[in-house]
Amino acid sequence: MEDREFMEKAVDMVLTAYNELVEITDNYTLTEDDVYIVWMCSILGNNKALLSTTVPDGMYYEVTFNNTNNELYLDGYKKLIHKKYEL
Numbered sequence: 001m002e003d004r005e006f007m008e009k010a011v012d013m014v015l016t017a018y019n020e021l022v023e024i025t026d027n028y029t030l031t032e033d034d035v036y037i038v039w040m041c042s043i044l045g046n047n048k049a050l051l052s053t054t055v056p057d058g059m060y061y062e063v064t065f066n067n068t069n070n071e072l073y074l075d076g077y078k079k080l081i082h083k084k085y086e087l
Contacts, residue, residue, distance in 0.1 A: 001065055003040070006047040010063035011035045013074045014051050017061070030055070 001009075011032060018030045030053060038060070040049040045067035052060045058079040065072050 001045075001047060001067070003042055003047070006042075006063075006065055007037060007040065007049065009065075009072060010037065010040075010049045010051060013063055013072065014053065014061045017074060017076065018053065018055070028055075 014035050015030050015032065022028060022030075034054045035051055036053075038050045038052055040047065047063075047065040047067075049063045050060060051063065060077050060079070062075040062077070063072065064075075
């Protein structure tokens with residue numbers, strides 16, 4: 001899968017997942033402009049991207065393309081801890 005196609009699919013997957021899971025009472029729908037790619041890499045035909053949204057909910061998303069099986073995976077994570085440690 002070419003990088004551009006993967007990026008478009010990754011953004012679409014996050015949009016779809018968020019819009020399907022958002023509380024109906026929130027009365028809010030994400031658009032393509034609300035999703036951005038934080039990091040992406042392509043290695044040996046496989047792709048991985050970390051994405052986030054403009055929603056301040058602490059969520060980030062990981063999309064992986066497995067070239068061997070021609071499969072895409074979506075994982076969603078919520079930041080629970082951010083603590084600084086002095087060295």
